[in-house]
Amino acid sequence: MTDNQQTGKAFRLLLVLLLSAIAGWLAYAVLALSSSPAGLGEQVVTHLDTSGVGNPVTAVLLNFRGYDTLLEMAVLLVALLGVWSLGGIADYRESPPGPVLDTLSRLLVPVLILVAAYLLWVGADAPGGAFQAGSVLGAAGVLLLLSGWRLGNRFAGLLLRAVLVLGLGLFVIAGTGLFLIGGAFLEYPPSLAGGLILLIEAAATMTIGATLAALFLGNRPRVEPDK
Amino acid sequence: MTGDLLGIPWAVLLILLPLIGGLACFLLPSLSKSLGLLCALAILVAVGGLGWQLAENGAQRYAIGGWGAPLGIDLYADGLSLLMLVMAALVGLGVSVYSSAYFNGDKARHFWPLWLFLWAALNALFLSADIFNLYVTLELLGLAAVALVALAGGADALNAAMRYLLVSLLGSLFYLLGVALIYHGFGSVDIAILAQRIEPSPAAWSAVGLMSAGLLLKTALFPMHFWLPAAHASAPAPVSALLSALVVKAPFYILLRLWLEIFSPTGAAPGQLLGQLLGLLGAAAVLWGGIQALRQTRLKLLIAYSTVAQLGYLFLAFPLGTSIAWKGVFYLLLSHALAKAAMFMAAGNILYFCGHDRITDLDGVAQRLPLTLAAFSLAGVSIMGLPPSGGFVAKWLLLETALRSGQWWWAAILILGGLLAAAYIFQVIGHAFTQADAPAETGLVPARMEWTAVMFAFAAILLGFFATDAFELIGIGAPTSGVSGG
C-alpha cells in the first residue's frame, strides 16, 4: 500500500475506527451468547459408549463427525499436491548439520516417535489422537530433514506417495466397507468401532507425519523413478 | 433390479468417486489421463442415478455414520443441489476432455489429482447440509483452486494465485466465525435444525453479517471482485473455465442455501434491507463488470470481467425474492456455467493457436478457427440473454418478477446489462469477419478442444428450449419453499 503519508494516516484511522466498531459489535454478540443453552455436549456423552472410544473429542472427530475428518485429510493432501505442483524451490540446507543438532536429533527422534505412538494409543480414552500423534511424528521428520537426512531414491517414488495416501485411502475404504456390510457410510458397528477407529487413526498418523514433513521440505523429492 | 438401483446412496457415491479418482491419479501419475476421464464419466452416471432417485422419491436426506442430524453430519439432496451437481458434472466432463488434450507431461501429472479433488469438494459442498462441513469443503475447494491457478507458472499466475489464496482464507475465516456464533447460539450446525431454531438475536445478526461477508468475498460480488479477473485470466484455459463456471458459484450456492432456509425467517426489516443492499451491489457489479469488460485489451480478461458482471445478475434476485426470481437465478447459474466454460475454452484455443489473446490482433486467427469462433459467438448469445438461449430464459424470469413487483429499476439494470454484454461480445466477434488472406490451414488446435467448446456453447443454446421440464427437476424438495410464492 504505497500511498503517501497523509492519506495513509487518515486511512489507518478510518480502518481502526471501523474495525473497533466491528469488534465492539462482535463482543456484544458474544456477551449476549454466554447465556444461551448448552450445545451438543450431553448428546455426545450419551452416545459415547456406542462410539467405541472413551475420549469424547476423539469420538466426535472419528465417529460422529468422521466425514469432516475425512475431508480434512483431503485438505492436507491437496495442500501437499499444491506445493508439489508449484515446482521446486531452493533447498536451503546445504551445509552438514552442526554437532549439537546431530547429537540432539539422534537422541530426540526415537523419543518423538515413541511419544507419537503413545499419543496415538492413549487417544482412545484420554486427550491425544491421530492429529496430535501425527504432528509429533511430523516434528520428528522435520528434525531429520533439518539435520540433512533425505529419503533414499527407492523410497521417494510410489512408496512415499502410498504413505501420503494411506490415511485418506484407508478412511474411504473403511467407510465404503462399512456401507457394503449394511450400515450407512462410515457407520461403525459398536463392537467393531474401537478397533476400526484405532486402525484408521494409525494410518492417519503415518500420513499426517509424512505430509507435514513433506510440506516442510517444500519440493517433491527429486528422484522420480516413473517420471 | 430397479429396487436396489434406487437403494444405492448415489449422493455418497458422488463424493467418493472423485476422491478415489484423485487418490488413484496421485498414486499412478502415468495413468492419470485415462483415470480422470473414466472418473468424469462415472460421475455423470452417478448424477443421473441421483436425479432418477430424486424424481422417484423426492428430496433425499442421508445421515453419514448413521448418527442423524444434530450429532452427525447429513447429506441433503433436493432440486437445487441436483441442478448444481448436474452443472458440475457437465462442465466437469467437458473440462476433463478438454484438459486431456490441453495438458501433457509434467503439468498433466499435477493437474488431474488437483482437479479431481476440486470436483470432490464441489460435490461434497453441493450435498452437505452442515454448515461446519461446508467450511471444510470451502477450504478444500479454495486450496485446490489456488493450486490449479498457480499451475500456469508465470509471474501473473503466481501473483493472482497468491491474492486468491489470501482472499479465500479471509473469506473462510469470516464464515467460520459466523458458524461459531450460530453453533453456540442455537446448539446445532445442521441447516434443517437451524431453520427451525433460529430467531433474531444479536448473535444471529452478526452471524448473518459475517457469513454473508465471507461468502460474498469468495463469490467476488462487486466491491470484493478485485481478485477475480487476474485469477481467472492468468490461469490455464480449462482452469479458468472451471473457476468461472463452478468454483465461484459454490459460495453463492451456500449463501443461497442459508438465505432461503435460515436467514429468510429472520426476514424482519433488516433482512429486507440486506436483500436490497445485495441487489444494489449486484446492479453495480453488472454495470462495472460490463464497462470494465469493454475496456479490456486481452480476451481472457474480458471474459473474466464478464463473469463479474454475470455474477451481479445472480444477486438481483435477493431484493425480488419471489420463487420465479429464484428459478431465474437457478437457470442463470446453469446457462452461465456452460456458456462461460465455452468462452474460456474458445479463448484457450486462440491462445493455444497463436500464443496471444490480444483482441485487436484476433483478425487473422478468427478465420482459421471457425469452430472456436462459432463456440464463442453461440456462448455470447447466451451471455447476452438473447433468445433462444438459457440466458434468455433466466433474464425473462428476472425481468418478469422485477416488473410484476413494480421494482422497475432492476429491470432497467437487466436490460442495460444485456446491452453492455452485447457491446463487449460483438467487439470480439466483429474481428471474425475481417479479410484473411490464407484460407484456414486447420488441424493445429486439437479437434477435441474445439469440439468441447462448441458442444458447451450449443448446450447453453439448447437450454433455452428445455426450461419447463428442467424446472420440474429443480423444484423437487421445494428449495424455495421458505420464500413467498408469487
Add this chain to the structure above:
Amino acid sequence: MSYIILYALLGVGLFVLGLYALIIHAHLLRKILAINVMGTGVFLVLVALAARHQDAPPDPVPHAMVITGIVVAVSATALALILMLKVYAATGKTELHDGKPD
C-alpha cells in the same frame, strides 16, 4: 462463567487485530502471520464459548472443530508460504503487485 468471557473477547480481539494487520501490511509473510492470528482468534471464540457452563464438562464438538481448523490452517499456511516464495522468485517482490487496472 467468569473467565470464559475474557477468552471469548480475547478471541474477538485477536480476530480484529489480525484483520487490521492483514489489510495494513503489504509484506506477504506478515499477511500470512495475520491470517494465522485471525484463525487462532476464531478458534478461541469457538472453544471459550464451549466451556461457558461451569458445572458440565466442556462441549467436545467445538474442540473437534478447532482441531480440524488447526490442521486446515497449517496446510493453508504451508501452501501460502511456498506460493510466496514462488511469487518472490518470479516477480522479485514480496508484495502483491496489482499491475492490472482494478
Add this chain to the structure above:
Amino acid sequence: MEALTLLYWAFDSLLGLCLLWLAWRALASPDLFKAIVLFFSFGLLMALAWVRLNAPDVALAEAAIGAGLTGALLLAALARLESIEEPISPGSNGGETDIHDR
C-alpha cells in the same frame, strides 16, 4: 470472592493481556525474524490458554502443530527468502532453472 477465583481472574487477565500484546508485537514488529519468534511464543502461550479452557486435546494440537510446525515452516520460509535474495536479481523469470543444479 474466595482467593481462588480471584487468583484465576488475575491469571486469566494476565494471560489474555500477554497474548494480545504478543500478537500485536508479532504483527507490528519491523524485523521479520523477531515477528516469527514472537508468533512462536504466542503459539506456545495459546497452548496454555487452551489448557485453562480445559481443552487438552486442542492444547496438544496447538503446541505440536500451531507453535511447532507452523513456526518451523515460517522460519524455513524466511531462510529461503533470504537465500533467494542474493543469487537471482529480482524480476528474473522464476527460480526453476537453477534449482536442479545440485
Add this chain to the structure above:
Amino acid sequence: MNLAQSLPLLVVASSLVPGAIIFFLDEKQTVARIFLNMAGALIKLALAGVMLWGIVHGYHYEIRLPLLPGIDLFLRAGPLAMLFVTLSATLWLLTTIYAIGYLEDSPHRSRFFGFFSLCVTATAGLALAGNLLTFLLFYELLTLATYPLIVHRGTEEARLAGRNYLIYTIGGGALLLLATVWLYTLTGTLEFTARGFLSGLDAVHHPALIVIFVLFIAGLGVKAALLPFHGWLPQAMVAPAPVSALLHAVAVVKAGAFGIVRVVYDVYGIEFAADLGVTLPLAILASATIIYGSVRALFQDDLKRRLAFSTVSQVSYIALGVAVVGPIATIGGLVHLVHQGIQKVTLFFCAGNLAETLGIHKVSEMNGVARRMPWTMTAFTISALGMIGLPPLTGFISKWYLGMGALDAGQNWVIFILAGSSLLNAAYFLPIVYAAWFKPSPSTWPHERSFGALETAWPLLLPPIITAALTLGLGLLASSPISPLEWVRFIASREFAP
C-alpha cells in the same frame, strides 16, 4: 405429431436443416451447396402451397412446444402468417438462384449460404409465430443471422455498417423484450388473437399500455426503418446485392412491418388501439417517414443508397395502412407488404446486375445502359413504374386501397401524403429510366464483362425477369381468386367482423 402439427415445423426446418449442413460444407463443394439450397427453397415453397390450400379448406396447422413456464413456442399457420411465408418462400427461391450466380467464385460462400438460410428460417418462424414470445425469439435470431451477411465482405466499411446495424437492432430488441415482458405481467398471456386481447384490461392500465405501445413501435420500428431508427439501412448497402435484396424485400424490413401489423391487429386490436389514441401518432410518424425517405432518395447519386431510402419510405406505407383505422386501408397496407417486396427485389436484382456486369454503381453512370442490357432495364422500368403507382401495376393497387381506406376513415390528409410521395417517387425513378433508355451510352463501361449471347449470366438475369412479370401479373390479375389481394381481403375480413 400428426401432419397438421408437423407442417409449420417442417416449413421452418426446411431452411434450417440445409443451412446447418451448408455451414460444414467445404468451399469447393459447390454442387452439394447448390443442391441443398435449391432443395430447401423448393420444399419450403411446396409446403407453403399445401398450407395455403389447406387453410382455404378450413384446416388448422399449429404446434406448441414447451419453452418457458407458462408460455409455449407456438407456431400457427394463420392466413396473415401464410401471406408472409409465401412471399418469403418465393423471393428466397429467386434470391438463392441470384446469389449462386452473383457469388460465382468469391470466398466464404458456405458461411454466406449458411447464414442466408438461417435468415430465412428466422423470417418463416417469425411469420408463423403464434404468440409474442415466439415472435421475439425469431426476431432476435434474425438480427444474429443478418449481421454476418452485412459484414460478409470483411472490408472496414462493411464492419462499420455491421456495427451500426447491431447498435440499432440490439437496442430495438431490448426495447421489444421489455415491452413483451411488461405486457405479460399485465395480461398473463401473449397469444395473438383476432381482435387483440387487451380490450378486457381495466382502464387503470391504459397509460402503461400506451407506453408499452411506444416501446413496441420503437423496437419494431428499428427493423421497419421508421424515421428515427432508419439510420442503419442506407449504410447496410455495402453488403453484396443478394443480401441487400434479401434484407430490403424479404427479411429484415418486412419483419419489422409484419411485427407492427401483428402488434396493432392481434395484440391491441385496431379498435382498442384507436380508442387509446395511438393510431394517429403512428400514422403521422409513418407519413413523415414516407416523405423523408423519398426526399432523401432524391439526392442519392449511388443507386443502391437511393433504393435504400426508397425502401425506408415504401415500408412506411404498410405502417400507414395499419395506422388508418378501416378495413380498406388495412387491405391496402397488407397487400403493399407483398407488392413492395416483389418490386423492390426486382430493383435490387437489376442494381446487382448493373454492378456485376458493367461495374455501374452511380445513377449518373446509367446513361443509355438500356441498349446494352435491355432485359434488365425493362424489368427495372416495370418495377420503377410500379413503385410510382402507375396502373395497372401492383403499386397502384396498394396505393388505391390506401387512398380509399383513408377517405373511408375520414383521414383526408393521407391522400395528400400518398399523392406527394407518388410525385417524389416519380421524381427519383423517372430520371433513371429516362437516362437509361433515351440518353446516349458512353463509349466504354467502367469494367465490362461479357457473358456470351445473354447480356449477363442467366442466374443473374432470370430472377429479375420473373419478379417483373409478377409485378405486372399480380397487377393485372388482382381480382383473380388466387391473387394476394384476395388473400388480404380474406385476412381483413377476420380483423373487422361486422
